[in-house]
Amino acid sequence: MWLRFNRNDVQIVAHYLGILSMTFGVVMAVPLVVSIVYGEWAIASHYLFGMGVTLFLGALLRLAKIEPQRIERKHAIAITGMIWMVGAALAAVPLYFSGHYVSFLDAIFEGVSGLTATGLSLAQDVDHMSMADNMWRFTMQFVGGQGVVVVALSLGIFSRTGSALYTSEAREDAIVPNVKKTAQFILQFSLAAVAIGTLVASVILILIGMEPLRGFFHALWITIGAYDTGGFAPGSLSLIPYHSWPLEVLAMVFMMLGALSFAVVAQVHKGNWREFLRDIEVRTLALWTVGMVVVFVAALAAGDFLTNDTGLLRRGIFTIISATTNTGFQILTTNQMTMLLSSGAVLLLGVSMAIGGSSASTAGGIKAMRIGLILKGIGLYIRKIMQPRSAQIATSYNHVGKHQLTAELLSAALIIAALYVMSYVVGTLVGIAYGYEAVHAAFESISAASNAGLSSGIVEVGMPVPLKIIYILQMWLGRLEFITLLALFASLFASLLPRRKPKKESASGGVLR
Amino acid sequence: MLLVLLLALTLHACAADAAAQAEAATLADTAAQGEESAAGELTISELVQMPEHLNGAEVIVSGEVVGDKINAGSNHVWITLSDGSNAITVFAPRELEQKIEYYGKYAQDGTQLKLQGVFSFACAVHDGAGDIHATALIEVIEPGGLRESTLSKTHLALGGAGIAAAVGLMALYSYVSRKKR
Numbered sequence: 001m002w003l004r005f006n007r008n009d010v011q012i013v014a015h016y017l018g019i020l021s022m023t024f025g026v027v028m029a030v031p032l033v034v035s036i037v038y039g040e041w042a043i044a045s046h047y048l049f050g051m052g053v054t055l056f057l058g059a060l061l062r063l064a065k066i067e068p069q070r071i072e073r074k075h076a077i078a079i080t081g082m083i084w085m086v087g088a089a090l091a092a093v094p095l096y097f098s099g100h101y102v103s104f105l106d107a108i109f110e111g112v113s114g115l116t117a118t119g120l121s122l123a124q125d126v127d128h129m130s131m132a133d134n135m136w137r138f139t140m141q142f143v144g145g146q147g148v149v150v151v152a153l154s155l156g157i158f159s160r161t162g163s164a165l166y167t168s169e170a171r172e173d174a175i176v177p178n179v180k181k182t183a184q185f186i187l188q189f190s191l192a193a194v195a196i197g198t199l200v201a202s203v204i205l206i207l208i209g210m211e212p213l214r215g216f217f218h219a220l221w222i223t224i225g226a227y228d229t230g231g232f233a234p235g236s237l238s239l240i241p242y243h244s245w246p247l248e249v250l251a252m253v254f255m256m257l258g259a260l261s262f263a264v265v266a267q268v269h270k271g272n273w274r275e276f277l278r279d280i281e282v283r284t285l286a287l288w289t290v291g292m293v294v295v296f297v298a299a300l301a302a303g304d305f306l307t308n309d310t311g312l313l314r315r316g317i318f319t320i321i322s323a324t325t326n327t328g329f330q331i332l333t334t335n336q337m338t339m340l341l342s343s344g345a346v347l348l349l350g351v352s353m354a355i356g357g358s359s360a361s362t363a364g365g366i367k368a369m370r371i372g373l374i375l376k377g378i379g380l381y382i383r384k385i386m387q388p389r390s391a392q393i394a395t396s397y398n399h400v401g402k403h404q405l406t407a408e409l410l411s412a413a414l415i416i417a418a419l420y421v422m423s424y425v426v427g428t429l430v431g432i433a434y435g436y437e438a439v440h441a442a443f444e445s446i447s448a449a450s451n452a453g454l455s456s457g458i459v460e461v462g463m464p465v466p467l468k469i470i471y472i473l474q475m476w477l478g479r480l481e482f483i484t485l486l487a488l489f490a491s492l493f494a495s496l497l498p499r500r501k502p503k504k505e506s507a508s509g510g511v512l513r
Numbered sequence: 514m515l516l517v518l519l520l521a522l523t524l525h526a527c528a529a530d531a532a533a534q535a536e537a538a539t540l541a542d543t544a545a546q547g548e549e550s551a552a553g554e555l556t557i558s559e560l561v562q563m564p565e566h567l568n569g570a571e572v573i574v575s576g577e578v579v580g581d582k583i584n585a586g587s588n589h590v591w592i593t594l595s596d597g598s599n600a601i602t603v604f605a606p607r608e609l610e611q612k613i614e615y616y617g618k619y620a621q622d623g624t625q626l627k628l629q630g631v632f633s634f635a636c637a638v639h640d641g642a643g644d645i646h647a648t649a650l651i652e653v654i655e656p657g658g659l660r661e662s663t664l665s666k667t668h669l670a671l672g673g674a675g676i677a678a679a680v681g682l683m684a685l686y687s688y689v690s691r692k693k694r
Contacts, residue, residue: 125597240642241600307635
């Protein structure tokens with residue numbers, strides 16, 4: 001039987017959506033302060049307006065239920081599922097007034113892309129974008145990268161009822177037994193990582209000639225974009241205009257750090273390197289990335305596009321790491337990718353994006369953990385076939401301790417992997433239906449659903465509105481790994497259907513027909 | 514990691530300097546020669562969208578200087594030229610910097626330049642970057658300038674009203690919540 005929402009459930013969900021919306025309103029103070037510091041007065045008024053709208057709607061929704069009881073699983077699914085879209089719509093308000101978006105839908109697209117740490121953008125003339133608008137785009141990536149619920153939990157919101165929300169946000173690993181403490185570890189570690197990255201990137205950018213304060217902000221944004229595997233960039237050409245390989249190396253380090261599971265990072269934080277090296281996800285990701293780098297560089301070398309070895313390695317390694325970690329930073333222009341890369345090389349990037357990073361990390365995609373489990377499952381199946389029927393064969397894997405691979409785990413991994421593949425296929429078919437080349441349509445669809453952000457050029461202002469909506473849905477579904485949202489859609493649908501009357505029993509005890 | 518990166522940065526700066534010196538050709542030296550051999554005047558969008566037969570050709574492009582100036586050794590700089598839809602990075606002799614009054618950013622129109630240079634779809638000297646090696650400055654089309662960023666009174670008033678209303682609703686929530694207990 002499907003879960004149904006009654007009036008009380010809707011009031012509880014509205015109450016908590018209100019609280020989260022108000023948190024968004026408070027976070028808008030970050031770009032507001034930047035706009036005041038830089039004297040961007042028109043932009044400051046946009047953020048004040050955005051804060052007003054967000055706080056008012058949030059406060060209104062919160063009134064839907066006074067002091068609600070404990071959040072149940074179905075409430076958690078609805079709150080987590082909806083806040084990503086509600087948050088994106090609210091985030092779009094100041095962006096829309098910036099003049100860089102043709103329609104409110106484009107601004108929502110940017111909001112969804114930012115919050116889900118995807119990095120696809122419909123912003124026009126980014127080179128003239130204000131510091132405050134850029135700050136807002138990267139603040140969204142930071143909040144979305146850690147997880148909206150994680151940020152709310154670490155700030156003390158939902159302290160009594162956070163567990164169900166935490167798992168609904170496609171997070172399963174409990175780094176410490178307490179969910180609030182886990183969320184706080186994630187946020188504190190992320191802030192420390194961003195601080196270190198910003199410091200190093202600032203030094204690099206100032207040394208290559210950028211004005212110090214502007215260099216600091218670009219360093220902060222690039223670090224957030226890399227660590228949160230978001231991929232927005234302060235300019236229209238991603239990391240290309242900096243022409244700095246130390247900056248690219250730094251970005252690669254932070255992209256890889258962001259693609260690691262927080263649970264594994266916590267083991268390293270405790271000095272448990274052995275656990276890190278034995279981890280199924282780390283091993284799968286390492287093997288996969290090295291393999292993809294070798295094949296991609298070979299594919300580049302086979303063409304006559306890049307003629308020197310340094311260029312091959314520099315552009316090849318960076319592009320694969322950007323794709324595998326689902327970041328979306330580019331040091332190849334979109335035209336270089338679409339016109340000079342062979343279709344095989346483009347396909348490799350697509351497959352890298354499709355697999356993605358680690359579970360419980362800032363990266364998207366199917367995830368290395370599921371691929372590792374599926375490969376283990378294939379091995380187990382082959383071994384079972386070769387043994388007598390009476391033989392009991394099991395296999396285990398390491399991920400913060402040793403675990404047995406159960407049929408339930410394997411089927412969950414297969415189901416979610418299948419849902420990702422189905423989403424990639426649907427997005428591709430819609431792209432093809434609109435007349436785009438199949439390889440490019442597949443590339444863009446995978447990029448959206450895996451929250452990667454690399455583009456083959458389809459995502460631009462003039463693309464068809466239904467395709468924009470499809471990509472928005474893909475980014476939303478992909479970020480929450482499908483299950484939460486599918487459960488929400490099914491429950492909402494079931495709630496709209498009329499309830500069946502209970503079947504009356506006949507005098508003889510049989511069911512009336 | 515910090516030390517390794519700083520060391521790498523120093524090495525990078527030295528390498529860039531050497532590459533720049535190897536290419537050192539001043540705008541004045543090449544201006545006359547450039548005017549004769551130019552393939553034609555193109556927009557940046559045309560250049561980046563049909564690159565294969567233009568690869569290695571001498572081209573003339575116009576655009577606004579946007580973003581930041583990036584050092585490329587002691588004799589050259591990187592600038593970004595944009596036509597509003599597409600952009601390309603230009604490897605230019607440092608003396609060009611003196612002609613740029615403004616770099617395009619928020620509330621600031623960058624200097625509009627018409628440049629002549631050699632277009633590379635994947636430059637062999639710069640590890641495969643798509644770029645133009647500027648050989649001559651044809652003209653400064655517009656010097657650029659500042660635009661005013663004025664406060665929107667409507668947004669300000671509505672935003673203030675929204676915040677005030679939110680505070681009122683929060684007070685109402687607290688009141689009802691206390692009463693309920």
